[in-house]
Amino acid sequence: MMIRKASVMHVYKDHYEEYKKRHDELWPEMEEMLKAHGVSDYSIFLLEDTGQLFAYLRVEDEAVYARVSETDICQKWWAYMEPLMETNKNNSPVSIDLTEVFYLA
Template structure:
């Protein structure tokens, strides 16, 4: 199992909407995440900075990364783009984090 962590960035005033959209995660998006090997997926919010910290475990990162090619993922990104910093393809601006410690 590979562990992945990253940070993403909300626009100011969008915390409640971000929470709402994830509380109502589309079943098709949940299915795509699982089909691409995601598990133990959590997103945490720093309310002072509008910074999100995402953590998930995947069976194979290369296989997981292919989720970006799916129509449902692209649709989700477009849905989320108005409330968070996004790239020109609507993917969230994200910074991958390097693991420096792990306690099993």
């Protein structure tokens, strides 16, 4: 059974195009790492009025997914994205997990 996850983040308004460009050109090793950690159906949506990002993905296992942040490629990606969005001290995106309240299969 796949686990659905959703979160919100924030991209700076003057970096919308660059944020999209960098995801359009996602590094192959980043994609490989995510898939190796059981990630699928990963989408990010932008609310242009505010810069709010809504991320949705499915994972096979929460514990395996939690190790994504420990990989060198993830650390490199976070540093690459840091100038474009709100981040924590370790360059990870400021991300708020959302609680699922409805699902229709």
